[in-house]
Amino acid sequence: MAEAEKGGGGYAYFKRYREIIVDFPAFMETIRTPQPRYIRVNTLRTDTDTLASRLERRGFRVERTPISEGLEVFGGEPGTTLEYAAGLYYGQDLASMAVAPVLSPEPETRVFDMCAAPGGKTTHIAQIMQNTGRVVANDSDWRRLKPLVEHTGRLGIKSVAVTSLDGARHWYIKRADYILIDPPCSSEGTVRKNPEVLRKLSAQFTKTMAGTQKRLLLAAIKNARKGVVIVYSTCTFAPEENEAVISAALGTGLVEVEPVETPLGHSRGLKKWVDENGEEHLFGGEMEKTIRIYPHQNDSGGMYIARLRRI
Amino acid sequence: MPVSEGYDAPSKVPMTLDEKADAFISYFTERFGVKREHLGDVVIFSRGKSVYVTTAKDAEMLLGKRHEYIGLRAGRLLPGGWKPTTDFLNTMSSRLTKNVVVAGEENILAAIRRGERLVDFETVGETTEGFVAVKTSTGLFLCCGFLKSGGVELMLPKNRKSALVGARK
Numbered sequence: 001m002a003e004a005e006k007g008g009g010g011y012a013y014f015k016r017y018r019e020i021i022v023d024f025p026a027f028m029e030t031i032r033t034p035q036p037r038y039i040r041v042n043t044l045r046t047d048t049d050t051l052a053s054r055l056e057r058r059g060f061r062v063e064r065t066p067i068s069e070g071l072e073v074f075g076g077e078p079g080t081t082l083e084y085a086a087g088l089y090y091g092q093d094l095a096s097m098a099v100a101p102v103l104s105p106e107p108e109t110r111v112f113d114m115c116a117a118p119g120g121k122t123t124h125i126a127q128i129m130q131n132t133g134r135v136v137a138n139d140s141d142w143r144r145l146k147p148l149v150e151h152t153g154r155l156g157i158k159s160v161a162v163t164s165l166d167g168a169r170h171w172y173i174k175r176a177d178y179i180l181i182d183p184p185c186s187s188e189g190t191v192r193k194n195p196e197v198l199r200k201l202s203a204q205f206t207k208t209m210a211g212t213q214k215r216l217l218l219a220a221i222k223n224a225r226k227g228v229v230i231v232y233s234t235c236t237f238a239p240e241e242n243e244a245v246i247s248a249a250l251g252t253g254l255v256e257v258e259p260v261e262t263p264l265g266h267s268r269g270l271k272k273w274v275d276e277n278g279e280e281h282l283f284g285g286e287m288e289k290t291i292r293i294y295p296h297q298n299d300s301g302g303m304y305i306a307r308l309r310r311i
Numbered sequence: 312m313p314v315s316e317g318y319d320a321p322s323k324v325p326m327t328l329d330e331k332a333d334a335f336i337s338y339f340t341e342r343f344g345v346k347r348e349h350l351g352d353v354v355i356f357s358r359g360k361s362v363y364v365t366t367a368k369d370a371e372m373l374l375g376k377r378h379e380y381i382g383l384r385a386g387r388l389l390p391g392g393w394k395p396t397t398d399f400l401n402t403m404s405s406r407l408t409k410n411v412v413v414a415g416e417e418n419i420l421a422a423i424r425r426g427e428r429l430v431d432f433e434t435v436g437e438t439t440e441g442f443v444a445v446k447t448s449t450g451l452f453l454c455c456g457f458l459k460s461g462g463v464e465l466m467l468p469k470n471r472k473s474a475l476v477g478a479r480k
Contacts, residue, residue, distance in 0.1 A: 054449075077477075082416060085471045086451040087401060110369065132352075134368040142379060149380050150470070153398035158353060159366040161373045162380040171376065175369070 013201045014188070016276045017237055021294055022267060030296035035192035038300070039078055039089040040097055040120075041069040042155050043127050046088045054083055066263035066298070067097045069127075087154040092120040094300035095189065095293045096235070098262045100124035102305050103231040105178045107132040112176035114138055114167035114216060115183045119148030121233075125180065126157045136172040138163045168219035179220050179230045183213045189235035189302025192295060203276075210240045214248050221254050221310065230255065230308040235301060237292070239273040242304040243283040246290060255308040259289040262305070265297035269306070325350040326367065328374075331357035335386045338393045343400075343444065344408030344436060353382075360388040364399065393442075397454040397468060400444045404452035409436030410443045412456060412463055419447060419465070423475050428462035 011032065021027045041048045048069055052062045058081060061074040072094075078084060079091060099121050105111050107130045116122045116137035126135050139145050142164040152160045163170070173179065186206050187197045217232055224230060232249075234241050246269075249255055269290030273281045290306035325347060327333040332355040340347050354370040356363055365382025373381055385399035400407070414432040422429045429445070438458065445456040445465060454471075456463040467475070 080474045080477050082420075082447060082451050082453065082475065085453060085467065085475055087398075088451075108368065132366060132368075134366060134370075134373075136373070145379060150468075153383055153396070154468075154471070156383070156398065156402040158364055158383050158402070159368075161365070161369075161378055161382070163376075163378050165377070 010198050013198065014237070020239075020270055020273060021237075023296060026296040027294055030299070031191050033192065035093065035295075035301060036299055037073045037078055038065065038092060038094045038097070039071050039073055040092045040124060041071065042088050042090060043069055044131050044156055045086075051083065051088055054088075055081070065094055065097075066265075067094065067101070070094055070097050085154075087156055090120065090123055090151060090155060092124070093190075093193070094264065094298055095295075095303035096120055096301065097124065098264050098293060098303060099180070099182065099231065099233045099305055100128055102233075102260050102262065102307050103128075103178050103180050103229065105129050105133070109133045109177040110172075110175055111135045111178045111180065112138070112170065112172045113180045113182075114170065114173075114220065115140075115181065116162075117141065117144035117148055119145075119151050121180060121182055122148060122160060123151055123155055123157055126152070126159050127155075129159065131157055131159050133159055135160045136163060136170075136176070137161070138165060138167050138170055138172075140164060140166055168216050173220055173223040174225065176224065177228060179224060179228060180233070181213075181217055181220055181230065182233045183209075183216050185209050185213065185234040185236040185241050186238055187235055188237045189293075189295070192301060206236075206238045206240050209236075210238075210245060213241055213245045217245055217249050218252065221249055221252055221308070224310045226310050228310045229258075230310065232306045232308065234304050236304065237294070237302055239270055239275075239281065239283070242292070242306075243270050243273070243287045243290070244281065246287065246306045246308070247283045249308060250284070250286060254310060256311055257286045257289045258307045258309055260291045260305050260307050262291060262293070264293055264300070266291040266293045267297070268292070269304070324348050325353045325355055325364075328354060328356040328371070331388070332362050335362040335388075335393050339386065339395055339399075342442065343395075343403070343406075343410055345403055345406045349403070349406045355385065362386045362388075394466075395442055395455055397466065400455050401452045404444060404446065407435075407444050410438050410441070410458075411435035411446060412438070412443045412458065413446050413448055416447045416449060419445070419453060420475065422465060423467065423472060428464050429456070430462045432463060
């Protein structure tokens, strides 16, 4: 049995990606290091320069990032400042900050965030919409939504409505102008922040996750109105949970893939992949419109992002 | 951009959906010297003893569906009357013209760490005993407070209070 199938292989599990990740040694080195602290400026209340100056006056060293509202913070715990209590920022990984701008919802529109907890992308979407319109933030596990409610309050967001239903059957799918699906995944891209994920990694776990992901995405595609933008993202590297899911979505004939742009360093989605058993998976050229963000490219976590349009 | 079906034209004035919500807004605008129209294009409604504020789009439709939470909690009815939330006061902080308390950051942090009332502060506009908005002299809104007998009890949400116990000056 291949190592990946057994699971629990620690960092060695990631060797299954040796052939698809550019500069694989740098990738392996980076994922063993702790993740830097990033914050996202609450642009409803302040701007990046003003917040950076405030934090520098408190003794933090602050660096700009390629994402205009993102800052890297050195020299302490950024969750213990008066600025944090005043709702001027939110702690969020840099790679996660790439997702909401890909959805890019206009003000006064309707957004459905199908798997919203703990709410980093939800609050970012509300910021981009300038606290107008409506964001329905759903998660099937209500307990995971409590931090979202706390953060929307702290950040002063009025446009979010929280529901706890099966995302695939949610009534807001038919009403939304934009849909974000950031489903449960094997979370390989969070290993720097939470090495505990290594214990769960296995081929079976990935297969289970992929089943859930396909169910959620296909339900959204089936029920969304024509013209609606659907962004699918995960924080994992497994092609089974990324390109294979998008490939299944394209198989419905109801969506097309649109190119994803981001100021962060990234690689393009995979046209094909040979797994650890030597089996070749063909996903097609359209996958090059999707992106993969690896930890060593931006000193961040990992992310996969695809943008679809209902036709 | 996809076109929203049933687009709600913004009314630009707040809409209260029930008497309790209206009573809270009357209290809030009077107590803090805010004009009603400054609340903007929002819907205000009550659930139990709490009043919430949310954007107008789909608000009434959502209230008729199964939901966990809508918008931002603005206030709640206590035995002695209305209490505004820290989060709602913060969203309105630039519009408050009375019952505002301003203090130095060190004084505020010291009061939080010791669990004591704030006694060294200045006031903005007419200030009377009751709920007040607490700001720092560096322009940050911090929390709701309660002014009584020359001191202000800081009513910061628990998790923010515990985080600030270790805050740097």
